[in-house]
Amino acid sequence: MLIGVPKEIKNNENRVGLTPAGVAELRKHGHTVYVQATAGLGSGFQDAEYQQAGAELLPTIEDVYATAEMIIKVKEPIQQEYALIKEGQLLFTYFHFASSEELTHAMLERKAVCLAYETVELPSRALPLLIPMSEVAGRMAPQEGAKYLEKPLKGRGILLGGVPGVKPAHVLVLGGGIVGTQAAKIAAGLGAQVTIMDISLNRLRELDDIMPKNVSTVYSNEYNIREAIKTADLIVGAVLIPGAKAPHLITRDMLKDMKPGTVLVDVAVDQGGCIETCRPTTHEDPTFIIDEVVHYCVANMPGAVPYTSTLALTNATLPYAVKLANQGWRVACLLNEDLQKGLNVVNGEVVYKGVADAWGLPLASVESVLKPMPTPVA
Numbered sequence: 001m002l003i004g005v006p007k008e009i010k011n012n013e014n015r016v017g018l019t020p021a022g023v024a025e026l027r028k029h030g031h032t033v034y035v036q037a038t039a040g041l042g043s044g045f046q047d048a049e050y051q052q053a054g055a056e057l058l059p060t061i062e063d064v065y066a067t068a069e070m071i072i073k074v075k076e077p078i079q080q081e082y083a084l085i086k087e088g089q090l091l092f093t094y095f096h097f098a099s100s101e102e103l104t105h106a107m108l109e110r111k112a113v114c115l116a117y118e119t120v121e122l123p124s125r126a127l128p129l130l131i132p133m134s135e136v137a138g139r140m141a142p143q144e145g146a147k148y149l150e151k152p153l154k155g156r157g158i159l160l161g162g163v164p165g166v167k168p169a170h171v172l173v174l175g176g177g178i179v180g181t182q183a184a185k186i187a188a189g190l191g192a193q194v195t196i197m198d199i200s201l202n203r204l205r206e207l208d209d210i211m212p213k214n215v216s217t218v219y220s221n222e223y224n225i226r227e228a229i230k231t232a233d234l235i236v237g238a239v240l241i242p243g244a245k246a247p248h249l250i251t252r253d254m255l256k257d258m259k260p261g262t263v264l265v266d267v268a269v270d271q272g273g274c275i276e277t278c279r280p281t282t283h284e285d286p287t288f289i290i291d292e293v294v295h296y297c298v299a300n301m302p303g304a305v306p307y308t309s310t311l312a313l314t315n316a317t318l319p320y321a322v323k324l325a326n327q328g329w330r331v332a333c334l335l336n337e338d339l340q341k342g343l344n345v346v347n348g349e350v351v352y353k354g355v356a357d358a359w360g361l362p363l364a365s366v367e368s369v370l371k372p373m374p375t376p377v378a
């Protein structure tokens with residue numbers, strides 16, 4: 001198959017859809033990989049590394065879209081890319097269609113085959129192509145929190161791990177899923193006293209078994225949260241209710257019960273946030289202060305560490321990309337139910353219920369689009 005890797009052109013996006021290692025793997029399977037010049041630079045991969053791995057470099061994004069049968073990238077195509085997409089071209093990337101009607105209509109019009117990373121789903125219901133970014137954001141949360149706890153950055157001026165003879169900071173983590181677990185682990189590793197809260201008792205049991213001694217688990221309810229915020233120095237919001245807005249576990253009135261200089265890192269801000277006073281911020285201007293409480297609410301935290309994020313993402317996407325290239329999208333999706341769940345928009349039809357519901361569009365069955373194309377009669 002002819003595979004294309006364009007350079008991401010969305011503002012501040014430094015990740016890339018395929019690493020040189022990924023190129024080598026696809027080449028091993030007999031595929032041709034075209035990489036746009038400088039596509040990997042933001043993640044620290046030089047053109048020469050791609051060439052050594054067997055990629056052919058193309059000078060422009062137009063060349064990549066015009067040449068490839070399958071495009072592998074990171075973010076959804078933006079307006080400048082719409083016209084470059086060819087009918088029947090397979091796009092393997094994040095789309096988040098339910099948050100953009102314009103993108104949905106553009107992909108329907110282009111008659112592309114859109115396989116969305118975010119809806120690829122395992123039988124366990126886990127989302128294997130979202131997990132790596134939650135892992136990155138979760139591990140970043142205490143790192144960012146520790147930074148903003150410093151006095152010059154308006155925090156309480158407390159060192160997360162304390163020192164001998166001085167108590168460490170108290171870190172409260174709301175939600176013990178992927179983000180929360182990783183955040184708790186890193187905060188505990190830095191020596192903080194960590195409390196992790198969840199509404200799933202089973203999850204709390206698992207965490208209690210695997211976490212170090214300086215992490216305690218507490219059931220999440222309003223009473224317990226109100227108590228914990230009084231002593232917390234850093235609070236990490238990591239709650240998710242699938243398909244719904246995050247609940248506001250910390251309401252505005254609770255800020256007055258916190259110590260001045262407390263830092264809130266609301267990782268769940270991309271789902272509306274679990275702290276009422278949070279609103280999305282950017283890496284250029286990540287924080288704001290309300291009632292002497294520092295709010296960090298960057299909606300794309302992994303964007304700050306593109307090297308790690310690109311490797312983490314492509315470790316997860318590459319095995320699927322190899323299947324798509326080896327078998328073609330129809331056979332690959334027939335044989336792999338997890339990949340099949342990634343099909344959102346195919347040849348001018350919406351095949352994913354969440355997207356059809358979001359924009360009031362008709363829903364075609366996945367089975368209908370997976371039927372082999374009729375062979376043209378000579």
Ligand SMILES: NC(=O)c1ccc[n+]([C@@H]2O[C@H](COP(=O)([O-])OP(=O)(O)OC[C@H]3O[C@@H](n4cnc5c(N)ncnc54)[C@H](O)[C@@H]3O)[C@@H](O)[C@H]2O)c1
Pocket residue numbers: 131133134135137174175176177178179180197198199200203220238239240241246247249266267268269270271298299300301302
């Ligand atoms: N800001 C970013 O850059 C970024 C990056 C990655 C993920 N995220 C977001 O982080 C959030 C968490 O993602 P995840 O992968 O950890 O999800 P997850 O499903 O693995 O974990 C969510 C946890 O929240 C728990 N929960 C639900 N209601 C709760 C409540 N009332 N109190 C306490 N816990 C509760 C669930 O039981 C679950 O364990 C999501 O909104 C995700 O989109 C943000």
